[in-house]
Amino acid sequence: MQIGDIAQHDGQEVTVRGWLYNRTDKGRLQFLLVRDGTGIAQCVAFKKELPPEVFEIAQELTQESSIMITGTVRADDRAPGHPGGFEIGITHLELIQMADEYPIQPKEHGVEFLMDNRHLWVRSLRQWAILRIRGTIINTIRNWLDEHGYLLVDTPILTPAAGENTTTLFEIDYYGEPAYLAQTGQLYNEANMAAFGKVYCFGPTFRAEKSKTRRHLMEFWMVEPEMAFFSLEDLMDMEEQFISAIVQTVLEKHRMELDILERDTSRLENIVPPFPRISYDEAVERLKQRLEEIDDPERKAELAITWGDDFGSPHETELAEMFDRPVFVYNYPTAAKAFYMQPVEGRPEACRSVDLLAPEGYGEITGGSERIYDPELLKERVDEIGIDPENYAWYLDLRRFGTVPHAGFGLGVERTVAWICGLPHIRETIPYARMLNRFYP
């Protein structure tokens, strides 16, 4: 039996294989909290009802010892667990291994200690809940896209040049040539888009930025859809459907996990289309208005803004707090964005780009745009920013052979998990976080 299905086994004799999560020693009565990966169940051993050698094992079990338990499931309101309300009256208990003294206790620990013990920390209840939700989010991303006519077309991780010129890359040695870990699959996506219409890539992405915040990882997962004949408006329509489906699926499948995380789910129920849409111009105006209401000089300096500045995270948080669901901000200044973004008609200083800001201070979870499809203009932009056109020859080629208007975006999986789970830090949203100065274990 799997503990997750315990309610369907009331009154039956079952066998559970797993690990001891915690034990309460009441002398002739032992409460064993056992986890098997699908849930946690209380197993009860009475001295009177068991052979002495079996009870003795129950009495001596250490935290995280591996065991096999046979017993009868019974409903009992007092029984803790996930799901709770049922417990197993032990009739037989077999020890697989008596675990050494386990470092992580069911109590508060510091971040450094927990990260050093991440290989064990993933067994803990909160981490179990988070990573199960992550699994569902990833699964939903793929299902939704597959069901809506998108084809998964993988893009390379080892690449010969920068995807964009703006961020730092991890360089590696490729048989004597420099190569870089991919920071986006987007340029390849554009080639694939012309072959399959609607495509997406989904994989790890690497950024060697020296970022040290609750929102950054050096290695993170990103899904990047790219669609032929899509306008910026089409893109926003699609994104709000897509994001809403992810949130609603988690709500449907993971009430128990959200409960473990003490997530306020009323904030998530709101996440349905349509999402508010404001232009960058309007966003700047709203921030300026907001600034007039603020007296604290430090806060004022943080939120100061003039047209042309990219938003920092204080700006994003402030904007997002004005709405009860994610908000699209579109038409950013061209100078603040990547070279391949389509200019706004008659207004070259702004481009057809759109970021989606999550509520509750979680910041940018998607970033996308219409791409330049005119070959001359794209060539101009490549020359302008001074990157070597030779590295981009194949990319420029795409505009010579049947170029079409198209658009796409990238969604950061970990930021999405952090937002949906209501976590203060992104490091718990990925099994093994790679951060500045930390890549063990």
Add this chain to the structure above:
RNA sequence: UCCUCAGUAGCUCAACGGCAGAGCAUUCGGCUGUUAACCGAAGGGUUGUAGGUUCGAAUCCUACCUGAGGAGCCA
């Protein structure tokens, strides 16, 4: 890279210029309904590293190391 804060028992913390302490974990004893159980006992320390001030430093000063929070950059 910049700013701020913190490193004391396996873990979480106290002691803030005068004997190095508690809870949890571990070991031993007690308890038939615990929810991070409880009660009693025991073991456990080069106070991050190096230097300095002082009769005396975990405590004050300097440098370094490690970590955390924030900024920038971004998903």
